[in-house]
Amino acid sequence: MNIETKFFGEVAIKKEDILIFEAGVPGFPDAQKFVLLPLDADLPLVVLQSIEKQELGFILAYPFAFKKEYSFDISEEEKRALQIEQEDDVVAYAIVTLKETFQESTMNLLAPIVINTKKKFGKQIVLQDSELYPLRYPIGLEEGSAK
Amino acid sequence: MLVLSRKTGESIMIGDQIEVKVLSVDGDQVKLGIVAPKSVKVHRSEVFESIQEQNKEALATPSDVLEKLKRN
Numbered sequence: 001m002n003i004e005t006k007f008f009g010e011v012a013i014k015k016e017d018i019l020i021f022e023a024g025v026p027g028f029p030d031a032q033k034f035v036l037l038p039l040d041a042d043l044p045l046v047v048l049q050s051i052e053k054q055e056l057g058f059i060l061a062y063p064f065a066f067k068k069e070y071s072f073d074i075s076e077e078e079k080r081a082l083q084i085e086q087e088d089d090v091v092a093y094a095i096v097t098l099k100e101t102f103q104e105s106t107m108n109l110l111a112p113i114v115i116n117t118k119k120k121f122g123k124q125i126v127l128q129d130s131e132l133y134p135l136r137y138p139i140g141l142e143e144g145s146a147k
Numbered sequence: 148m149l150v151l152s153r154k155t156g157e158s159i160m161i162g163d164q165i166e167v168k169v170l171s172v173d174g175d176q177v178k179l180g181i182v183a184p185k186s187v188k189v190h191r192s193e194v195f196e197s198i199q200e201q202n203k204e205a206l207a208t209p210s211d212v213l214e215k216l217k218r219n
Contacts, residue, residue, distance in 0.1 A: 006210050027199035058205055059212075077186040097205040098212050108205070111198045126190060126198060135201050 003035070005049045006057030011037060018051060019115060019122040022081065026111070026124055031056050034122065036115075045096065048113065048122075060093035061107045066139050070109060072127050082114060082121045089118040096139065103140030109133035 005011050019034045028050075037047040044065035050056035063070045072092075074084065084090055092114050094107040110133050115122040127133060151159055158168035158180075165187060168180040181189050 007212075025202060026195060027202040056206065057210075058202070059208060075186055075188065077188075095202060095205045097201065098208045108198070108201055110194075111201075124198070124202075126188065126194060128188060128190075135197055 003049070003051045004054040005037065005047070006055055007047055007049075008037065011049075013051065016120075019120050021122045021124075023123060025056075025058075025113075028053075028056060036060075043102075046093065048093070048095075058113075059096040059098060060113060061096045061139065063092060063094040063107060063109060063112065066094075066107065067109065067137065070133065072112065072133070074114060074125065075128075078114070078123060078125050082116045082123055083119045084116050085118075089116050091115045091117055094137075095124075097136070103138075105139045106136035107139050108135055109137045110135045 001015065002010050002012050013035050017035050019036070021032050021034060023029065024031050031050045031053055033051045034048050034056075035051055037049050039045045039047055039059070044062040046060050046062075048058040048060050074082075074090070078084075082090075092112045094109055094112050096105055096107045099105045109127075111124050111126045113122060113124050153159065153169045155169050155172055158166050160166055164184050166182040168182070170178040170180045172178075183189060
């Protein structure tokens, strides 16, 4: 099927690639179906695109590329909600807020997007320890091996 | 909304596993103690609101930004 996207115009997607966000995304509780689209850039980024609302397209970063020691626990409740059976099924991303330059941009480490790639469920979870990881982590401080 | 009056040291139960206790009251500041199972997340509501705001801000990314990224 084809969908209208924020960044790439019309894109063909496969039905089996659709991710279900049962609770939507905070601020957008009605958007429940998304796909991940690769970004044609030399950066560890992808786009989370709503298949129903064209304007709902978030740029996500692979957080470990920018903050190596980033880690968090997924609660039992969230494991159930996402039907997570093993750690390997899970991928975590951070929503990026792009500014004029990439170095000034930030990513949200407080509320990562967690995706069960096997069962195709996703959720933006809020980490309990809000002191440890900020809502606006400067992305310019690249630590990992990416680029 | 259910409204309950409580004094310092008194508490309420939400279901049979969550207890909210008034620890102290000082002017307009109330200190609450919360006992809940680990699976229940407790946040100040500002945290959740700030995440909603941040998501909206992230969406304000202009759609031509990718071209810019590629050039960098």
